Amino acid sequence: MDPIEAGSLPMTSENPFSYRLLTPRGRGAVAVISIGGDLSAIDALLQAANGKPISDQELERIHFGHWSDEDIVFVKQAVDQMELHCHGGQAAVERIRADLERFGGVPALTREWDAPIEHLSDLKHHLEIAITKTTTQKTAHAALRQSQLWPEFIDWLGSASRDEALEQIDRALAWANFGRHLIIPWSVVLCGRPNVGKSSLINALVGFERSVVFDQPGTTRDIVSAETAVDGWPIELSDTAGLRGSAAGLEAAGIERARQRIAEADLLILVLDQSQELSHDDYDLLQEFPDAVVVINKADLPVILTQDEWNRPVWKVSAKTGVGVPELIDAISQRLVSEEPQVAQVFPLSDEVVSLLNRMRQLMETEPVDERARWVSVFCHFAVPPQR
Ligand SMILES: Nc1nc2c(ncn2[C@@H]2O[C@H](COP(=O)(O)OP(=O)(O)OP(=O)(O)O)[C@@H](O)[C@H]2O)c(=O)[nH]1
Ligand SMILES: [Mg+2]
Incomplete structure (x- = not known):
């Protein structure tokens, strides 16, 4: 069966799965794509060398197979989780991505990147994703630095006065355009x-x-x-x-x-x-x-x-x-980039974090209570306004 042929299997909107490119975009020897969810739709796209469907493949073993005429290696980590290792060229990755989407796959990375950040752990995860989304050494380095600075910044907010906190939030926001372009060219x-x-x-x-x-x-x-x-x-x-x-x-x-x-x-x-x-x-x-x-x-x-x-x-x-x-x-x-931020300057890397900072700013200005620990909790749960 030609897996590229549209309509060879019903679209799987009832059985969706998500996929995520784990390796950076651009040229590389091997690309790794992780797939999570109902893996049965993948059977139409991937022919394992041992002839078995995905559901019968042994866990945590390296398997060989074909994705149409492309040789690939895959590993199934759980009933609903697998990784494909394919040729690292953009064309091979793009083709697999298009096939996955045609069979109901949704890009997990994009969804997470765009998702609202409601907790500190979401923010940390968001910053980790940011590193994988950078395309140059310089921007990867800057994103990595941000992933270290943000937890410190949040800690600091817990002991800062309202005025100090507002000042630093404004400084961070002043670099929003720069930060956004670490990832978006x-x-x-x-x-x-x-x-x-x-x-x-x-x-x-x-x-x-x-x-x-x-x-x-x-x-x-x-x-x-x-x-x-x-x-x-x-x-x-x-x-x-x-x-x-x-x-x-x-x-x-x-x-x-x-x-x-x-x-x-x-x-x-x-x-x-x-x-x-x-x-x-x-x-x-x-x-x-x-x-x-x-x-x-x-x-x-x-x-x-x-x-x-x-x-x-x-x-x-x-x-x-x-x-x-x-x-x-x-x-x-x-x-x-006529000017770069100081090495210890925290700044947002996405519109999502910009709105988080703006919201925090608003809460700090309007909330009458000035308890230090409060700001940290506001930050971590900024989506839920503090109880009055
Ligand atoms: N000698 C010389 N010729 C050039 C140079 N740059 C472009 N050309 C020539 O100028 C002509 C037009 O070049 P293009 O790059 O197609 O110009 P363009 O501005 O994209 O043109 P349009 O797409 O029609 O708007 C071609 O014959 C090029 O070889 C240059 O630096 N030196
Ligand atoms: Mg032209």
Whole structure:
């Protein structure tokens, strides 16, 4: 039976199971996926080498099998718990994930990450998950540090005065945006008029041919994204359709999407072409996006573009030869993270912890009782307002 074929087994919404990727995202030799719940649905996807269904497999033994045409190893730890070890490439993991979801699986990790934190133990668990969700050494280190700082912070709250506590909560909240981006990549969007070399530049920045490059304007229509890291900070680079006022049809639809992505970006890179005079479209974009990092591409070609008409710092690069690209990467990192928190600074790593801190703040301001131990209990059970 081809397990990929939809409908070969009824969807298991009545018998759900959850799955979780235990190994970090990205390249690795082996990926480990843990599955919990009713394992019977997995029989349609996994053919054990010994021919037995999952329910008959011995516990805590290493078994071999196939997931469609993929070789895998699995271990059943309990009647409702197993682990799959598959090839660590993104494609293999993604395929198993899609199969699991089609057969009723829900991502346990996401559910836990988004779940309300109601107790201190939930918060500790949340911070442990945060470490597994980081994608670079730098962010993993920072998340690990946070998992050590938070219990200390909560302890400290138990002996702090209300004013001190409020001050520290505000300090933590001031780093919320930074903390959130330890896990969710910063969004960096490249824009510019058609043919200036946006796709070429994104390829130069990520180091491989992610986006199609062509000498005709209007090549990129949809948004093409690639995840990478600059100076250890995870970023998602998005290549967009060339922006020009006179576009119509499909190109105009691409431009509309580009504009949406630009509106959500943490940082915008406006690309110009050194080998052409500044066009009306370029000029309009410079006016429209005063905060964008301005990049003059095609630095290997003769200079036609002059900078007399505007007064902004620019980065000269050649996507073709790579000249100026390392400096641009530094500039991106500087713009995204101009300052890092002190090593002992506690801060939230998710919107969930931000709302926890805000709620705590609110309770502290409105609650008349100033018993020290109270704040700790408020923190640990913040979802339940203190009894009056
Ligand atoms: N000489 C030179 N040519 C470049 C450079 N960057 C891009 N090009 C060329 O410029 C043309 C357009 O490049 P693209 O990267 O497709 O440009 P784009 O801005 O993505 O274009 P659209 O998707 O149409 O908006 C191609 O022929 C590239 O080879 C560069 O740094 N130097
Ligand atoms: Mg393009």
